[in-house]
Amino acid sequence: MNNSMSRQAARLLLLPTWMIAFAILIKGYSDSGDGFSAGVIAALGVIMQYITFGTETAEKLRPVRYARQISMAGLLVALSTAFIPVLRGQPIMTHYPGPGNAATHIGSLELTTPFLFDVGVFLLVMGVCIGIFDLLAHATRRERRP
């Protein structure tokens, strides 16, 4: 798509898309939203760049270059949230702070391990979706070449 208007829009919309994704991630625990949705929205922002600017330009973005590492990091964060309690002698996936204990706040966001788990899911999903599209974009380009 070589329309200059869509290019402008795509360039401008990348960061707001990520902001919305973060917002959904943060409010997910107390309102509707989910780590998974946030990850997909963030990935869709990047995919929009692919569609408007083409593979060569889009693959230079940081998240695309580090897509695999981001997804592995996300998986590690999520799994460690589950398994670190085991190392401390408690059943798997025990969350801190427990019921009844106060949690540290940043504004109205409570920092709890489920939130950390959601962050892990977010990173994983974002990395995976961007990775899949990057692979498909390169494959499409290869097929198109004579």
Next chain:
Amino acid sequence: MNATLVLLLAALFAAPFTAAFGTARPSLTRPVAIVTTAIAFLAALYNAFRPGPVIDKEWAPAWGMRLHFEADGIAVLFALLATGIGLAVVIYASGYLPLHLHHEHRPEADQTRFFAFILLFMGAMTGLVMAQDLMLIFLFWDLTAIASYYLIGFDSQRRDARVSAFMALIVTGISAVGFLIGALMLDAEFGSFQLPTLIDTLVPNYESDIALVLILIAALAKSAQVPLHFWLPRAMAAPTPVSAYLHSAAMVAAGVFLIGRFYPLVTLRQWMLDGLLVVGIASMLTGGVLALTRDNMKQLLAYSTIAQYGYIVTMFGLGGTAGVFGAMFALIAHGLGKSALFLTAGTVTEATGARELSAVGDLWRKMPLLAVASALSAASLAAIPLTMGFFKDEYFFEAAAHHGRAMQIISVAAAAMTFCYLARFWWGIFGGPNIGDVKPVPFTLVGPIVALGALSLIGGIWPAPFAKVAEKAGQVALQSDDSFHPAYHIEWTTENGMAIAAIGIGLALFFTRRVWFDSVELAEVFGARFGPERAYRAGVLNLNNLSDRIHWIEVRDLRSRVATVLAPAALMIVFTLIFTNADNSFRIGRIQWDDFPLIMMMAVAAIAGLAAAIPRDHFSMALALSGVGYALSVVFALLRAPDVALVAVLVETLLGLLLFAFLGLLPRNVEHADVVPSDEPQEAGHRHRMRDWVLAAIGGSLAFLVSWGVLSRPAPIDSILEDYVELTPDAHGGAVVTVILADFRGLDTMGEITVIGIAFLGIATFIRRRRAR
């Protein structure tokens, strides 16, 4: 500082560290591998002097599985073997592997894979020997088998490597399933997976007998004992460092390790010990005889390994302090000696290009250091005085002497054969006439062998430290406090007499070898024709033929596969519908006006579904599929499920994009793919379509009946949803669904993200970045 934990983590993390560094920068692979192995070895040494505390954490309390690790005597012995010989092998491999890859015309980057798998094996072995929970033992057991599969098949472009790897995996893997069954039986009978508890509470009965026999079979298969020994000579297709490590000192040692761990339970039944005795003797003799005539260097050593582990199993079978301590000491001596000999074979092959004894000779002039080192190792295995191995035979003879004349004769014969084939090995390489020329080899190919040979010599002169390790291990196996002090007795004892007799007969055999060579070989041919390997091949071949026949009769392509699954499912559903009690089902509820948007969107979804099925071309189908997805997300939103609606919209967008991106690849003529194959006439096409619609209609109506029947039933009174809704504020949350996903049912979400991760790996395999085909 928890020494046990340090050892465990050092061993387990060696592989990922090396893999990570190696993929980032290949020149770092070898140093990182050596350093991580050295750290693991030091940790093992530390535990030998000051054993760390027990690690015991619950991780699945409902099933009784715990993370239970202990660095007891047996664990320390085997961990020292695994990490120490591992260190020697890794140093050797750092010199050997580049040459090997160069010969096989493979890229340098394969080094990382090799070291990663060797270290994975080391970690698995260390975890195995420290584990006290039966399920943990099984996990690490299979992990060693998997690492071994990849290592044997490392030269995957060669057919014999692939076949041998498969054979080893099948033999050790199927017996491992037997181990699992045995472990489950023990848990069912005695209520625990923890080995210390079982040792305290086990009372021998029918079930425990079967369980222990299965476990012993797994152990014997792993240690390549008769009749499950045939995979080991085949496994010599692996690169030499692998043979030196896995198939002489570590993986086959795992089988004997298991016998040692379970020994307190095995001694409760005398017939089990007798069984071990029989298998051990059979392996000693079979391995010994077959090693006498092998020409290929590694094959000779492989059969020797079978025989030597036969020694150890026999000593376990003979029992008593002499037997058990002797077995433990023999493990150390054999590990040090055999790995050195394998590495020697590798170095000689590198230097001369030859793999057979008949093709080399007189190398002691050109490679004197190697000759001395391997002479020391061979002498140790042959139980010559002043080497460590002398004591292993001394205790062997002592244990045999307690069991009568026949046992004594067998043990002397076995020792004599050992002497003979080892003499053949050493003389064939380093003595005799000069054949072929010699290339210089890097020192890393000789250094480790010298170190191992020196250890064999030191152990012969001052056996105390090695004896201490063996003593601690033996005490665990015997569950007693007996002591073990090997020493030279310069007097006429039975053991010394037997040792002299063995060496004498061995020398005689060696010098007269031309006389008996051919007749022994004939006996071997007979054994090969009718031996267990034949049975294995026949078994695998027949299974494969059976599978092929079923495949070509019943299931030719994807559609018949689908039909094979769906048709019986449909039949079963029909039967269920006919024969179940259908009162209270199939009610038509009232429709309120509020539900009208909901019904509209469901209608849209259904029509879009039909729109996806009917047209011929792909783009219409993709568009209609997206329509179905979006309509359903509106349905979800109307059903008051905002999270689900959001996710459904996003997933539909992604899948739509994926599908369109892929469809864009296809050229025009593939898009309008016909329903009918090109060589069938048009009427057959219509018939096919009718048939498909009829089948689809049957499927759809079955789905309709099932869902109507289920949805009409009244809701149960108690349900967990009220609890979840109530508990959500306590979980510091506000949205019940998110709290369920992240907290109450977090394990399900973990499974979900694992699926996504695996799917990503699969997609990355299918759509590769660089190579097109």
Next chain:
Amino acid sequence: MTLVVSIAIGVLFAAGSYLLLQHDFIKVVGGTMLITHSVNLFIMVSGLSRGTEPIYPLVPGEEVSDPVVQAMVLTAIVISFGVSALLISLIYRVYVSHRSVDIEHLSDFEERLVQLEEAQVPAEPGIGVLQDREIAEENGNSAQQAAGSTQTEPRGTE
């Protein structure tokens, strides 16, 4: 209400099954996606209560839509996304290797491949000890850089 929903589920399932029976691989994948949609709808409407969204603050006494079912469907949608993406990349691979997405073509190809393999490899298994002697006699010596036991084996042991 249940009747209407069941009709929708049945129609989606029927459309999906029809597509599953097609020759074209892409249609088969579309069929799996449709059946997945149908099942997700089924799980969703089998919730035990219908009311307002299950998000705090809640009015006490008001009924709340079943959150358990919603969580299950969410997980199911995500997993089906992973599977569908995998299937699409599988079709890509098949297309790139065979330049066809027709199932009949693919099974013909596979059949011909099997016949070709069976024609090449003889059925007699070789045995190690005999093999050693043969190799020692044939080659006589050490220049053999290839593996020490290349044998003719039935493809069954692969």
